[in-house]
Amino acid sequence: MKNDENKAYCAVDFAFQRIGGKYRGRTLWYLNEDKVLRYGELKRLLKGITTKMLTQTLRELEQDGLVSRKVYLEVPPKVEYALTPAGLELIPIIDTLRQWADRRILENPVNGEKIEC
Secondary structure, eight states: OOSGGGOOSSHHHHHHHHHOSTTHHHHHHHHHHHSEEEHHHHHHHSTTOOHHHHHHHHHHHHHTTSEEEEEEOSSSOEEEEEEOHHHHHHHHHHHHHHHHHHHHHHHSOOSSOOOOO
């Protein structure tokens, strides 16, 4: 987290500051499913994300210790992203949230495109 505005005041705040937001949970989920993904692969999976937002999301997840970034010294540059052990700990929690949302969506369908995760 960058500044004191985002300072966590309780454990729930702390957790949601790390996984909250439009793309963080899905990024973690896709990295779990595929184990290792390159930037372009993540961009294709995260429908609607801009280059700037993907870069920012990955940097923040890396700073929070949830995602690791491995750079290969070759031309063209190759960078791979994977979950850290702390990121892997979140997957059962994200899956529980996904299951909860699936039940709520069945009860009260939402308008718009449903994206599989």
